[in-house]
Amino acid sequence: MDEEYDVIVLGTGLTECILSGLLSVEGKKVLHMDRNDYYGGDSASLNLTQLYRKFRPKQDPPSELGRDRDYAVDLVPKFIIASGELTKMLVHTDVTRYLEFKQIAGSFVFRDGRISKVPSTEMEAVKSPLMGLFEKRRAKKFFEFLQNWKDEDPTTHQGIDLDKDTMRQVYEKFGLEVGTQDFIGHAMALYLDDNYIDKPARPAYDRIILYTSSMSRYGKSPYIYPLYGLGELPQSFARLSAIYGGTYMLDKPIQEVVTGPDGKFVGVTSGGETVKAKQVIGDPSYFLSQSGGKVRVVEEGKVVRAICLLKHPIPGTDDADSAQIIIPQNQVGRKHDIYIAIVSSTHNVCAKDIYVAIVSTIVETDKPELEIAPGLRLLGPIHEKFVSISPVYTPTSSGESDNIFITRSYDATSHFETVVDDVTDVWKRVVGKDLVLKKREVEVQE
Amino acid sequence: MANKQYQFKLVLLGESAVGKSSLVLRFVKDQFDDYRESTIGAAFLTQTVTLEDQTTVKFEIWDTAGQERYKSLAPMYYRNANCAVVVYDITQASSLDKARTWIRELQRQADPSIIIALCGNKVDLAARRQVLQEEAKKYAEEEGLMWMETSAKTGEGVTEVFTAIAKKLPLTAPPPRSGRNVAGARTGVDLNKQASGQGQNESCNC
Numbered sequence: 001m002d003e004e005y006d007v008i009v010l011g012t013g014l015t016e017c018i019l020s021g022l023l024s025v026e027g028k029k030v031l032h033m034d035r036n037d038y039y040g041g042d043s044a045s046l047n048l049t050q051l052y053r054k055f056r057p058k059q060d061p062p063s064e065l066g067r068d069r070d071y072a073v074d075l076v077p078k079f080i081i082a083s084g085e086l087t088k089m090l091v092h093t094d095v096t097r098y099l100e101f102k103q104i105a106g107s108f109v110f111r112d113g114r115i116s117k118v119p120s121t122e123m124e125a126v127k128s129p130l131m132g133l134f135e136k137r138r139a140k141k142f143f144e145f146l147q148n149w150k151d152e153d154p155t156t157h158q159g160i161d162l163d164k165d166t167m168r169q170v171y172e173k174f175g176l177e178v179g180t181q182d183f184i185g186h187a188m189a190l191y192l193d194d195n196y197i198d199k200p201a202r203p204a205y206d207r208i209i210l211y212t213s214s215m216s217r218y219g220k221s222p223y224i225y226p227l228y229g230l231g232e233l234p235q236s237f238a239r240l241s242a243i244y245g246g247t248y249m250l251d252k253p254i255q256e257v258v259t260g261p262d263g264k265f266v267g268v269t270s271g272g273e274t275v276k277a278k279q280v281i282g283d284p285s286y287f288l289s290q291s292g293g294k295v296r297v298v299e300e301g302k303v304v305r306a307i308c309l310l311k312h313p314i315p316g317t318d319d320a321d322s323a324q325i326i327i328p329q330n331q332v333g334r335k336h337d338i339y340i341a342i343v344s345s346t347h348n349v350c351a352k353d354i355y356v357a358i359v360s361t362i363v364e365t366d367k368p369e370l371e372i373a374p375g376l377r378l379l380g381p382i383h384e385k386f387v388s389i390s391p392v393y394t395p396t397s398s399g400e401s402d403n404i405f406i407t408r409s410y411d412a413t414s415h416f417e418t419v420v421d422d423v424t425d426v427w428k429r430v431v432g433k434d435l436v437l438k439k440r441e442v443e444v445q446e
Numbered sequence: 447m448a449n450k451q452y453q454f455k456l457v458l459l460g461e462s463a464v465g466k467s468s469l470v471l472r473f474v475k476d477q478f479d480d481y482r483e484s485t486i487g488a489a490f491l492t493q494t495v496t497l498e499d500q501t502t503v504k505f506e507i508w509d510t511a512g513q514e515r516y517k518s519l520a521p522m523y524y525r526n527a528n529c530a531v532v533v534y535d536i537t538q539a540s541s542l543d544k545a546r547t548w549i550r551e552l553q554r555q556a557d558p559s560i561i562i563a564l565c566g567n568k569v570d571l572a573a574r575r576q577v578l579q580e581e582a583k584k585y586a587e588e589e590g591l592m593w594m595e596t597s598a599k600t601g602e603g604v605t606e607v608f609t610a611i612a613k614k615l616p617l618t619a620p621p622p623r624s625g626r627n628v629a630g631a632r633t634g635v636d637l638n639k640q641a642s643g644q645g646q647n648e649s650c651n652c
Contacts, residue, residue, distance in 0.1 A: 039521075082635075096637050096638070097489050102635065239489075248512070248513050248515075251517070
């Protein structure tokens with residue numbers, strides 16, 4: 001360990017692994033460490049032994065759940081939105097060679113006490129109980145407006161300025177009912193709360209277009225999912241990093257992030273040895289307590305997640321093998337939506353006839369588990385439940401002054417787009433220039 | 447004539463510097479480099495073996511990319527592996543102990559039907575031999591592994607290892623679990639596929 005590195009990366013979550021892979025490809029000498037003996041950090045997928053070790057340290061997994069290795073239970077409930085930035089990153093880095101994806105079978109929204117499918121075809125839209133006949137016509141006009149919008153062509157704008165007018169004004173122009181607004185803002189634009197309504201409409205427009213173009217890409221739902229769980233994503237980027245010379249050390253408790261008298265990063269101490277590098281990147285958990293008492297991360301909020309093992313599909317989803325269900329805040333008198341993500345043995349993440357559902361939301365009270373009750377009720381009988389309350393941390397400084405670059409915790413959004421934003425942002429601060437994804441062939445030699 | 451092609455994932459395992467990459471380089475490109483420094487910058491290499499009945503077996507060969515050095519190989523590495531070559535260095539007794547550890551790891555992590563070949567490399571250095579043939583062979587028999595000795599440097603025995611594995615692979619049954627098996631026959635969605643018929647479904651969801 002007496003070598004010196006360009007960058008030490010702490011934690012093998014998806015954010016850190018993408019950065020590690022891209023930095024190695026760029027020619028940087030990378031040392032990548034994790035305190036756990038598995039890849040993935042907070043975005044890992046765990047087998048039964050690891051799952052019980054984490055949530056029920058005193059209990060062995062019951063044998064009736066099947067083989068340990070058939071399980072890859074995600075810790076964060078996220079899917080990949082088909083037309084999003086993560087998809088581009090997977091394709092450009094060619095890590096798709098290591099991965100196989102399946103669609104998520106359906107996307108549902110909770111309304112007036114029942115769940116309905118978010119229509120993915122015109123046929124489904126006509127039959128959908130989500131809107132009345134006249135409202136459907138109004139909504140059709142609204143979606144046509146969005147689809148036809150061209151920045152450079154004012155005749156497509158119908159008098160609306162997406163950068164000035166609020167989303168409320170846009171909804172009102174098309175006369176959409178509050179329930180429809182709820183559906184569009186929460187089940188399609190995927191806003192977790194209602195703050196977007198009184199802001200300029202552009203970001204909401206972008207998000208609706210991302211949703212509809214993702215939906216049209218493979219049909220059924222806008223989401224895809226890697227076989228064997230989300231934990232495959234960090235592993236594939238870690239392999240990319242290793243192939244380009246990155247060094248990997250798991251199961252390495254980190255005692256200290258060492259800084260010099262000027263406060264700048266010097267190295268990382270593990271097992272009594274200090275490894276030096278020019279820069280360090282790490283997930284917030286490696287910077288919670290720091291020498292010199294410097295506060296490096298602050299808590300922005302908390303997310304409550306309940307990982308539930310079921311022995312049946314979720315009622316009302318047409319026995320979907322996988323789905324997203326969104327419970328918009330207004331439907332249950334909350335400020336933030338409740339999300340349910342469900343996957344099953346179709347995705348090679350659990351034994352046959354088991355379904356893994358994660359119910360999550362942003363914590364608003366001091367009784368987080370009660371807050372997700374409306375979501376838990378939709379699941380039917382719950383075989384096993386593992387609840388966690390995770391702080392969402394954000395770094396206090398950009399890292400440019402001390403060469404310590406801290407990533408963000410995984411948030412409550414249902415896909416990885418904010419992870420890619422974080423990667424792009426950290427990259428710019430670490431490397432000093434914008435991240436440009438070049439199609440760089442990870443060669444297959446024949 | 448039936449000219450069937452099968453594709454299998456083959457993973458390499460063994461202590462650092464026993465010649466894993468050299469073995470593959472000899473097999474795939476018939477080259478040897480005395481000063482090769484650890485791993486090749488490739489996702490994986492492929493090479494085809496043609497059997498006597500004209501069946502072709504294409505190996506997708508995964509190198510460890512150095513991730514074995516600090517025991518940090520990802521589960522992804524073992525996933526859907528149909529066969530493994532576990533390499534030791536006949537001039538280093540300790541490398542056979544390491545090979546045993548890797549074999550235990552394979553038995554724990556990989557599919558139970560995986561075919562494992564234990565391979566004693568560097569027979570060109572037989573004068574410095576520390577691992578007796580009888581010892582390795584006995585161990586391989588006990589564990590039900592294939593066993594042979596090779597020299598990546600001279601090429602001795604290298605093709606034979608892969609041909610022997612090809613002959614042992616179950617060419618009638620598809621590889622275990624769906625996963626990614628035969629290229630081009632993937633069951634999932636293809637990310638490289640562009641959105642077809644823009645606007646076909648998306649014009650209106652209501």
